[in-house]
Amino acid sequence: xxxxxxxxxxxxxxxxxxxxxxxKNGWNVVATMREPEKESELNExxxxxxxxxxxxxxxxxxxxxxxxxxxxxxxxxxxNNAAYGQFGLFEALTSQQIExxxxxxxxxxxxxxxxxxxxxxxxxxxxxxxxxxAAGRIGMPLVSMYAAxxxxxxxFFESLYYELLSQNIQVKLIEPGGVLTTFHKTAEEKYALxxxxxxxxxxxxxxxxxxxxxxxGMILSEEVAKTIYQATTDGxxxxxxxxxxxxxxxxxxRTNLKESEYIDFMTELYELK
Numbered sequence: 001x002x003x004x005x006x007x008x009x010x011x012x013x014x015x016x017x018x019x020x021x022x023x024k025n026g027w028n029v030v031a032t033m034r035e036p037e038k039e040s041e042l043n044e045x046x047x048x049x050x051x052x053x054x055x056x057x058x059x060x061x062x063x064x065x066x067x068x069x070x071x072x073x074x075x076x077x078x079x080n081n082a083a084y085g086q087f088g089l090f091e092a093l094t095s096q097q098i099e100x101x102x103x104x105x106x107x108x109x110x111x112x113x114x115x116x117x118x119x120x121x122x123x124x125x126x127x128x129x130x131x132x133x134a135a136g137r138i139g140m141p142l143v144s145m146y147a148a149x150x151x152x153x154x155x156f157f158e159s160l161y162y163e164l165l166s167q168n169i170q171v172k173l174i175e176p177g178g179v180l181t182t183f184h185k186t187a188e189e190k191y192a193l194x195x196x197x198x199x200x201x202x203x204x205x206x207x208x209x210x211x212x213x214x215x216x217g218m219i220l221s222e223e224v225a226k227t228i229y230q231a232t233t234d235g236x237x238x239x240x241x242x243x244x245x246x247x248x249x250x251x252x253x254r255t256n257l258k259e260s261e262y263i264d265f266m267t268e269l270y271e272l273k
Contacts, residue, residue, distance in 0.1 A: 120164075
């Protein structure tokens with residue numbers, strides 16, 4: 001029987017590539033976005049249904065899940081992809097920017113997850129795949145708020161992994177490093193600046209150059225989509241999937257080094273001493 005995946009945030013980037021990949025591999029796809037009226041390409045696939053979903057609006061979540069079930073019979077997999085990155089100095093962030101980062105990346109993801117669980121429990125089966133980040137495992141300067149939101153996602157879904165296993169529902173976490181998408185462009189547009197914080201100028205300039213070098217050779221979003229497909233279909237209970245040489249290096253250091261060694265490693269990597 002053909003399986004169905006519901007994907008949040010398919011208007012661009014990884015979510016969009018995942019929608020195409022699953023459809024090309026014979027899956028039914030519920031491709032969601034905030035402005036479906038602007039979509040044209042995904043609509044050309046007979047087995048893709050494009051719907052409106054704002055992960056901060058619970059009515060659109062419930063309506064989309066209902067539409068998907070009515071159209072395809074059931075949902076087998078949820079891919080939580082919709083998110084954005086709030087970059088910049090923590091001291092430059094407003095309360096509104098901090099709350100918005102968590103409203104979308106954390107609470108929005110929780111909204112969709114909670115809404116689909118009754119359907120999965122009824123079926124005694126289901127899978128929740130979550131696009132996390134290497135920044136959900138390691139802290140990095142100038143991305144503190146994005147990292148905080150992804151750390152929250154990591155802790156939340158690691159806890160749910162065990163909770164939902166009792167209901168035969170699987171949980172997966174996808175952890176890419178730098179990815180060549182519009183993500184970084186959006187992050188630059190939302191970059192938090194405060195002209196009075198001149199004490200940080202030298203550090204920001206130095207780290208920004210280092211950050212750009214660290215992300216040379218970023219992986220393509222299509223590669224992340226392939227890993228998502230692998231995680232969904234590999235038949236294992238594996239929780240985490242690391243993607244990219246940068247993510248592998250950083251998370252490997254976090255996992256294998258002693259705490260003091262790890263801090264020294266990252267401090268040298270950031271050229272802070």
